[in-house]
Amino acid sequence: MSARVAGIILLALLFCVPFAVRSEFWLSFWLLVLMFAFLGQSWNVLGGYGGQFSFGHALFFGIGAYGTAVLQMRHGVNAYVAGAMAIGVGAAVGGIIGLLVFRYRLRGAYFALVTLAFAEVARVLVSSFQYTGSGFGMLIPLSRSVENFQFADRRVFYLIAWLLVVIGSLIAVWLENSRFGAQLMAVRENEDAAQALGINLVRTKVLALTLSGGMAATVGVFYVQNYLFVDSHIAFSPAMSIEALLVCIVGGLGTVFGPLFGAVVLHALGEAAKQATGNAPGLNLVLYGIVLIVALRFLPNGVAGLFARKPRRKQDTGNA
Amino acid sequence: MLEVRDLGKRFGGIKAVDGASLDVAQGEIVALIGPNGAGKTTLFAAITGFVPPDTGHVRFMGEPITGLPPHVICARGMVRTFQIVQPFGALSVRENIAVGAHLHRPRRRDALAKAEQVAARVGLDRRLDQPAATLTVAGRKRLELARALATDPKLLLLDEVMAGLNPTEISEIVPVVRGIRDSGVTVMLIEHVMQAVVSLSDRAYVLNNGRIIASGSTAQVASDPQVIEAYLGHGAAERVKSQLQASHAS
Numbered sequence: 294m295s296a297r298v299a300g301i302i303l304l305a306l307l308f309c310v311p312f313a314v315r316s317e318f319w320l321s322f323w324l325l326v327l328m329f330a331f332l333g334q335s336w337n338v339l340g341g342y343g344g345q346f347s348f349g350h351a352l353f354f355g356i357g358a359y360g361t362a363v364l365q366m367r368h369g370v371n372a373y374v375a376g377a378m379a380i381g382v383g384a385a386v387g388g389i390i391g392l393l394v395f396r397y398r399l400r401g402a403y404f405a406l407v408t409l410a411f412a413e414v415a416r417v418l419v420s421s422f423q424y425t426g427s428g429f430g431m432l433i434p435l436s437r438s439v440e441n442f443q444f445a446d447r448r449v450f451y452l453i454a455w456l457l458v459v460i461g462s463l464i465a466v467w468l469e470n471s472r473f474g475a476q477l478m479a480v481r482e483n484e485d486a487a488q489a490l491g492i493n494l495v496r497t498k499v500l501a502l503t504l505s506g507g508m509a510a511t512v513g514v515f516y517v518q519n520y521l522f523v524d525s526h527i528a529f530s531p532a533m534s535i536e537a538l539l540v541c542i543v544g545g546l547g548t549v550f551g552p553l554f555g556a557v558v559l560h561a562l563g564e565a566a567k568q569a570t571g572n573a574p575g576l577n578l579v580l581y582g583i584v585l586i587v588a589l590r591f592l593p594n595g596v597a598g599l600f601a602r603k604p605r606r607k608q609d610t611g612n613a
Numbered sequence: 614m615l616e617v618r619d620l621g622k623r624f625g626g627i628k629a630v631d632g633a634s635l636d637v638a639q640g641e642i643v644a645l646i647g648p649n650g651a652g653k654t655t656l657f658a659a660i661t662g663f664v665p666p667d668t669g670h671v672r673f674m675g676e677p678i679t680g681l682p683p684h685v686i687c688a689r690g691m692v693r694t695f696q697i698v699q700p701f702g703a704l705s706v707r708e709n710i711a712v713g714a715h716l717h718r719p720r721r722r723d724a725l726a727k728a729e730q731v732a733a734r735v736g737l738d739r740r741l742d743q744p745a746a747t748l749t750v751a752g753r754k755r756l757e758l759a760r761a762l763a764t765d766p767k768l769l770l771l772d773e774v775m776a777g778l779n780p781t782e783i784s785e786i787v788p789v790v791r792g793i794r795d796s797g798v799t800v801m802l803i804e805h806v807m808q809a810v811v812s813l814s815d816r817a818y819v820l821n822n823g824r825i826i827a828s829g830s831t832a833q834v835a836s837d838p839q840v841i842e843a844y845l846g847h848g849a850a851e852r853v854k855s856q857l858q859a860s861h862a863s
Binding site for chain 2: 471475488491492
């Protein structure tokens with residue numbers, strides 16, 4: 294079974310969850326898995342396909358979450374319009390940071406550190422101003438109606454999250470079958486050679502970060518509409534950034550369903566550990582660390598790599 | 614077609630390229646030879662925009678291109694390959710070549726079709742679905758050539774595509790390069806393998822310590838005393854001459 298087929302089967306099963314599962318708890322659990330799968334996909338666009346490892350994807354998540362909350366609460370903007378604007382801002386910030394960072398040829402660890410710094414600065418900033426709710430965060434008043442993008446039935450949110458994951462997977466499929474994706478992967482593999490073949494490095498990486506930023510902001514918007522609350526420790530936390538990259542690395546970097554596999558495996562393990570130990574705080578993080586080490590040691594291509602056909606023998610590689 | 618004037622590039626105190634000038638005309642195969650460390654690769658890099666030159670200028674197809682970024686120069690029709698091969702290791706041979714083909718082909722299907730066509734030309738058609746990382750040195754050199762060729766260049770700068778190949782592999786790739794020229798692509802190559810230089814190129818430039826010390830037909834250049842001394846050391850030209858005379862006399 295190829296990873297592609299396994300991913301499609303998993304998506305189909307996840308679609309059935311709200312119709313089969315009655316428990317509110319498990320519905321929320323799978324909703325969270327889907328949300329992180331899409332957040333992971335946003336990281337995958339940049340990190341998996343583009344080779345630029347961000348350590349601050351919480352920045353874009355936070356911009357989406359705070360963007361829509363501030364627009365609704367302080368300016369009375371309609372929830373859908375506010376959401377769309379917040380996603381736009383997330384994408385724009387991605388583009389601007391990309392221009393700054395890639396213009397000056399920061400890559401590898403330096404790129405990771407700069408993104409981490411931006412996320413931290415944003416966390417401090419939003420908790421310092423009244424306008425953004427200072428230390429208390431922002432609460433969106435409960436007013437359930439379709440116009441407000443609030444639904445009494447959590448299953449509606451679940452299906453939206455499922456749809457987001459489908460869209461994320463389609464974006465990854467597009468990357469694997471388009472000029473932009475080919476150029477992005479070429480940049481990941483070798484910047485000098487990519488440049489020699491006429492690829493504009495800065496443009497390619499900036500576009501990837503813009504797309505990635507917009508996708509991560511979408512998760513933020515969705516989060517706020519679902520929980521009606523956000524504060525700086527949730528929105529811009531390093532934990533959020535790490536979750537985004539972890540699901541990709543565990544699931545399979547630069548693969549269509551890697552983030553989904555990773556999110557399912559990590560959260561299933563985390564939840565199992567919680568149940569087994571009676572909710573010991575922080576235990577899931579310890580477990581994530583162990584899973585990461587095991588994954589890197591035994592599954593360098595992630596869960597998706599498990600499905601890959603056995604590598605062909607290196608016969609026939611004699612004289613090319 | 615290509616016009617290089619007084620190009621200079623220094624790294625700290627070292628003048629890697631020191632006022633080099635050369636011309637390449639449409640339809641030629643021109644060789645750039647010289648001892649190790651002469652500055653050949655730096656000269657290529659300065660022409661193609663990978664390192665900005667300190668002095669001098671470069672014109673391509675009549676337009677000044679000095680200091681333009683590499684991707685712009687590539688889009689105008691001048692492409693280089695790398696002496697140290699730079700494959701996109703995780704991608705297949707087909708995908709590698711398609712990256713080059715995408716330069717003028719936005720559609721994936723067209724780029725993949727072009728990749729197959731180019732692979733056949735350089736003899737990689739049986740390895741299309743193999744990851745580039747599994748190719749041998751000879752295969753990787755061909756891949757460098759194929760990717761560059763897929764961008765539909767007007768001028769191809771080949772940096773030692775034959776280094777590290779065995780004589781059989783060299784005799785296979787020589788006709789490939791000649792075929793590229795015959796299809797209307799001008800070629801300039803850096804090469805150490807004299808067998809290939811002599812059989813391929815019409816003209817040669819010799820670079821030593823960053824300066825062009827000789828130019829002319831390949832045979833002319835190979836017997837130039839200055840060139841012999843650059844390769845073999847001071848006084849070598851005299852020795853070679855006397856040995857040749859001795860062997861003629863006997």
